[in-house]
Amino acid sequence: MMINTFQKSTHKRKKDKLIKLKLQENVECYICGSTQQLHNHHCIFGKGNRAVSDKYGLTLYICLTHHAEIHKNKTLRKEIANYAKGEFIKQYSISEYMRIFEGVYKC
């Protein structure tokens, strides 16, 4: 199912074959399904990890209301980070996850 992501980048960089994850099928709030005022939430944030989240596609569409909520609610934020982590590990591995995001998500 993820095969198509390869075809876009022809042979720009041979080194990093980057698989960009797709956490959502549709452009809608991950929490409530709204399509209004969507924000891009970086699932794994912290020092320098917004950029990495972008790079690997670890972002979710979240509506304005829920985006504010996520950043207030630690449990919810953790849940979302866990979801993204799970998807990342499915595609890569736990060791790769730790290599890239180590030190960011410990609690």
Ligand SMILES: [Zn+2]
């Ligand atoms: Zn929402």
Ligand SMILES: [Zn+2]
């Ligand atoms: Zn956010």
